[in-house]
Amino acid sequence: MSPDSDDRSALSWFFTGMRGLVSLPALILLTSIVGFSAFALESGLTRAEAVFMSLAIWALPAQVILIGSMASGANIAACFLAVTLSSIRMTPMVASIIPEMRTKRTPIWALLILSHFIAITSWVFAITTMRNVPRQHRAIYFAGFGVTLTLTGTLVVAVFYGIASSFPPVVAGVLFFLTPVYFIASIWASARQPVVKLAFVMGVALGPLLALVTPEFDVLYAGIGGGTIAYLIDRSRRRKKRMVKGAAR
Amino acid sequence: MIAEYWTFIVIAVAGFLATDIWRWLGVVAGNRLNEESEALYWVRAVATALVMAVTAKLIVFPNGTLADTPLWLRLGAAGIGFAVFLATGRKVAVGVAVPMAILVAGLWWIGF
Structure with a gap:
């Protein structure tokens, strides 16, 4: 697929990105989010707070750390410090895919908005699949995947809040193992x-x-x-x- | 009034802002990097090492129920799974299915 010979519309690339939702990485992430919604309930967050947290942060480790800090009674400054330390990794993650994602004409505000949807799963998705997309459509392709994944993940929190805690704990534990083994295989393969x-x-x-x-x-x-x-x-x-x-x- | 929304404010400040400032910084930094530049090699290396450090910790020091399972089983499942993945042409599905199968079989065998 060469960038010059491409005549597909930007919208069709958005939909191609959306289809990434039906992929192993997305399904594994959505499964771990089921585990997160159980954790949020057990830690005393309301459904609305858990949904807001998923949409506003969109980084599972940061969410788990924030809930842990809030549950331990830490004040807002201490919470901020704990979360921000875990999120410093976002800078090299985002910086490493931006050069591949943008063209000379991509506006910076668009990249700033898109960066919110970069977390480990979408980072792996970007480094594995973006090279097959013509450069001028890469940002819209990533938007199709990233935005859809975030909205679906947040929907999973809304739906499974309250349901997930009735699963047998060993099932949740085994499902939790999916995330690391998936990262190991996909990052090495890519x-x-x-x-x-x-x-x-x-x-x-x-x-x-x-x-x-x-x-x-x-x-x-x-x-x-x-x-x-x-x-x-x-x-x-x-x-x-x-x-x-x-x-x- | 404030008390009612306090958790939302904490999430917005100590969650959203605390995370997204680093994403924005990544955009600003990445926007200056050339795709073939030497600096991008280093940034890629740091990003990969960071993600793998988080990943390895999920296996060695997991949360929840998985924390009660034996470490040797988790390490064995991930290690043997990775070896099979390398030996069979690096298919991601193999790299996921084999360690999961070993973990489930191991938990059943020790009567977890």
């Missing part, structure tokens, strides 16, 4: 560059390890530290390759 695979290994190793050492900042340190180590290893590998090429010439 990695085209060696640097991504190196960073993958670093994150897997450092995440749990640093959680034992520094539970507050573990993800941040694992991301910045592990990512930087992976980048440096990859850069020296690329330099060596270039030098070997240069010597052969």
Whole structure:
């Protein structure tokens, strides 16, 4: 599919993005949201508050942390700090897909709005499928997927609030396992560059390890530290390759 | 009046704002990055390591019922599943189905 030979309308790409809702990643996320709605009920949130939270934050780890902080009686500043620390990861996630998503003419306000719909699942969706979409339609394609997923996820919270807690707990536990194993398989399968695979290994190793050492900042340190180590290893590998090429010439 | 809406205000400030400022910063930063630039290699590496750190923690330190299951079973299911996934041509469906099957079989076997 070459960007030049494309004559499909922007609207049809929006619908193509929407169809991403019927995919393994979306179904897995919606399943974990069922688990979240049970957690929200148990923690004393009303249905309206849980729905508002899903729509306004749209990042499951941040939502779980905010509920946990509120339940422990923390004030609004402490809640803000806990959530914002877990959400710093959004910056590199968003920054890594924006160059692929925009054209020179994409307005920044459109990207700022679209960024709200970037969370782990839509990030994986973007890095795996966006390269098959002609560049000028990528933003609308992502909007089709991201907005639909967020609205559906919020609808799931509204519907399953109160129902989910009647499931046997072992079912919820097993379903919870879907999310990490899906991320492992899909992120590895979509990695085209060696640097991504190196960073993958670093994150897997450092995440749990640093959680034992520094539970507050573990993800941040694992991301910045592990990512930087992976980048440096990859850069020296690329330099060596270039030098070997240069010597052969 | 305020008390009635206080939770919504907390969610808007300590949830929405606390999260979306980082998304907006990502847009501003990503908008300056060229698709072939050296900096994007680093940003991709950091983003991937962050997501995988969160993922690995979901397996090693899960919440809820899964926290009561043995660690060796969760690690074994994820590890063997990943090995099978690599050995069979990297199909995502295989990478999901195999660890899930091992986890369910393991829980049944230990009588969970």
